[in-house]
Amino acid sequence: MNIRDLKYLLAIKETGSFSRAAKQCYVSQPTLSGQVKKLEESLGVRIFERSSKQIIITAVGEQIIASAMKVIAEVERIDALADAAIDPLSGRFRLGAFPTLATYLFPGIVMPINTCMPDLKLILVEEKTQSLIDKLKSGQIDAALLALPVVDEQFKIKVLFDDYFRLAVKTDHKLANKSEIGQTSLLSKDLLLLEEGHCLRDQALEICSLMGANEEQDFRATSLETLRLMVKAGTGITLMPEIAMGLNKDRDEDGIRYIPFKEPRPKRTIGLVWRKTLIKTAVIDELIKILTHK
Amino acid sequence: MNIRDLKYLLAIKETGSFSRAAKQCYVSQPTLSGQVKKLEESLGVRIFERSSKQIIITAVGEQIIASAMKVIAEVERIDALADAAIDPLSGRFRLGAFPTLATYLFPGIVMPINTCMPDLKLILVEEKTQSLIDKLKSGQIDAALLALPVVDEQFKIKVLFDDYFRLAVKTDHKLANKSEIGQTSLLSKDLLLLEEGHCLRDQALEICSLMGANEEQDFRATSLETLRLMVKAGTGITLMPEIAMGLNKDRDEDGIRYIPFKEPRPKRTIGLVWRKTLIKTAVIDELIKILTHK
């Protein structure tokens, strides 16, 4: 048996045809046909039912192909291990973050990452939390910045920092002159929220315990910047994480006042999450250094 | 990369030498050396530090070899899948059972198994429960008859039958004329038990709640038959599962009376346990049929 042969099997399953599989593997159709036939003979079972019409995979075939996929994946892992050993801080690295964090965090970390790991081809992915978790699991991204808690057997997690919430109100809002705010003050109808799927929306709802009261609102913003503009326009108030406030946390900006909460200050805890089986853990270590030194 | 090359790696790790590995793989030493060298070159990393004294595996080497083992295991699985597809009821099958069950159950199932699966090379393994579980996990046996509950993610389990306990006493024992017995009657010092590690010992202790009282006993039998002989000799009484009583459950035998317990009658539940990843599940199905029709 040969690794190449197993790749042929996967290609046939994928393309549904010997000729197309051959093309995909950059070999001639007779070569691929011959190798598959030899494999079938050596195993003593038929993997494909051939006809000029279509290729049907036998029951054993499906099982064999499932195992073949695992073999190929592990072989690729060997390649990746070798690559990482040559230079653990080089190659492609895909880092994800959810939108209400990514917008404000990513700009500040590109430079330091580039300085610290010049050979790393960094790919930044901005998606909602669930999508990031899915992509982490399927290996489409290598690590993600997520709001904790994230509970999953196959992940490793490093707590990075707390991001406290403030209440963003227009400077002439009735709450604007308060120096601190209690959570009960949020029981108002003019609280603006993001659309479904944003973790910040869920956190805000949890903080405000407004589940029922808010269902009737028919406006759902798609970004925090939209919310900010609406606060500025006097449409309502919103929760704003400090990371989204810009540099001057204690001064008003753009006619908006960011009022801190009374203790216990509501917050979101940001952590770095990656698969236990990830190979380039050296990159993770560097990322943690950069993200905790902020 | 080639599956054969990965086997070379494992052989070198195993034998600690290129020449011995070559011998183990039935190739010449230069062949193996050459292939390993080529593999190292294609991966761009050194897997072994060579010297005339000893072979040292590099850090990447260890990782690569760990992956190589997974690849080989999965490749062997492909072979096994094919074999099972040709004839699912043929080949070697290793069935385990713990001693106090095996002695009485095994003799009765060899014939039916042989009749029903004539091409199956059945290997019967009699070991204590913990050893059977270890061997199941490591693939040294294919299935085991165990006293439930057995809780493990990687196992599948089929409940087979209940095996009720009776109290075995000498016919002239003071309890011998009772037709039924309560569990409190067991608070006696002459209860004989098996040595540590037998699940029957633990079950007996649990039933009697005699943990403390029994620690001082310095006699621990190694088999149920020894216990039976001692009961017959008048040394004491013991718990005996019905399966060990022979065919005549309601008559005395050998000067021993087997007294049933009052409800709820204490029992052990016997189940068939196998790895979820086992390939020859057709054999499992047949075994279940045979073992539940008893």
Next chain:
DNA sequence: GGTGACAATAGGTTTTATCTATACGAAGGA
């Protein structure tokens, strides 16, 4: 300095994978 153990190298042979060209078989259209 000689010896033994072990890995690396050299050169030739065998095996295997691959190619192009062609045959075969089924389905669809004239």
Next chain:
DNA sequence: TCCTTCGTATAGATAAAACCTATTGTCACC
């Protein structure tokens, strides 16, 4: 029914690779 098309199988030649034996190189030990 015949012809074309699409797809797989077969044949024969070529290129690549894995393998062998013989030999060299290297290090430790006596």
